[in-house]
Amino acid sequence: AQSVTQPDIHITVSEGASLELRCNYSYGATPYLFWYVQSPGQGLQLLLKYFSGDTLVQGIKGFEAEFKRSQSSFNLRKPSVHWSDAAEYFCVVGPVGGSQGNLIFGKGTKLSVKP
Amino acid sequence: KAGVTQTPRYLIKTRGQQVTLSCSPISGHRSVSWYQQTPGQGLQFLFEYFSETQRNKGNFPGRFSGRQFSNSRSEMNVSTLELGDSALYLCASRTGVSVGGYTFGSGTRLTVV
Numbered sequence: 361a362q363s364v365t366q367p368d369i370h371i372t373v374s375e376g377a378s379l380e381l382r383c384n385y386s387y388g389a390t391p392y393l394f395w396y397v398q399s400p401g402q403g404l405q406l407l408l409k410y411f412s413g414d415t416l417v418q419g420i421k422g423f424e425a426e427f428k429r430s431q432s433s434f435n436l437r438k439p440s441v442h443w444s445d446a447a448e449y450f451c452v453v454g455p456v457g458g459s460q461g462n463l464i465f466g467k468g469t470k471l472s473v474k475p
Numbered sequence: 476k477a478g479v480t481q482t483p484r485y486l487i488k489t490r491g492q493q494v495t496l497s498c499s500p501i502s503g504h505r506s507v508s509w510y511q512q513t514p515g516q517g518l519q520f521l522f523e524y525f526s527e528t529q530r531n532k533g534n535f536p537g538r539f540s541g542r543q544f545s546n547s548r549s550e551m552n553v554s555t556l557e558l559g560d561s562a563l564y565l566c567a568s569r570t571g572v573s574v575g576g577y578t579f580g581s582g583t584r585l586t587v588v
Binding site: 392394396401402403404405406409411450461462463464465466467468 | 479481508510517518519520523531533565567575577578579580581582584
């Protein structure tokens, strides 16, 4: 069955430090992959997506992610974290089963930023 | 352009009651999906509507239902509310004919007491 694993529930980094959030997926074919961010009490905002092509994907707010098929991973990175990046981040695969399928979400990683 | 609008933002209901949530998609989007978000289970897919037809359904009991109108607005209904139905309910709209392009609303926070 398709699944997404985010092994880190909570990460704390200092402002200005680099960030990497891990994501591993289980999917039978080439996946469509997304990273979403959710601020407290808010909906989900798309950071970036990977469908095919270049395995290094650039997103909004200075984020990037790298698709590694051999490791079934799609890790999110940012070279310098800002206090406003504190939020919860979700790795997502889908739509499962084609364009009519649904998204499968990881459990999320909560990011805290120390001043 | 306007985003996805969910109403109401907050709702408090009593066990056994029923509730209806509304989602207005981005103009031109024909697909609306609903997701339930809880601290324990995370984000789980409820169902998707496309051109007024349910074309995909998650693993939720029949108390959860939905519909979509000709203007693509969607409603979700939960009958006989249980305490465990307390959650943030998110809807997402997309064109529905291609992969990706999901835009989420801010959600409706339902509290069942």
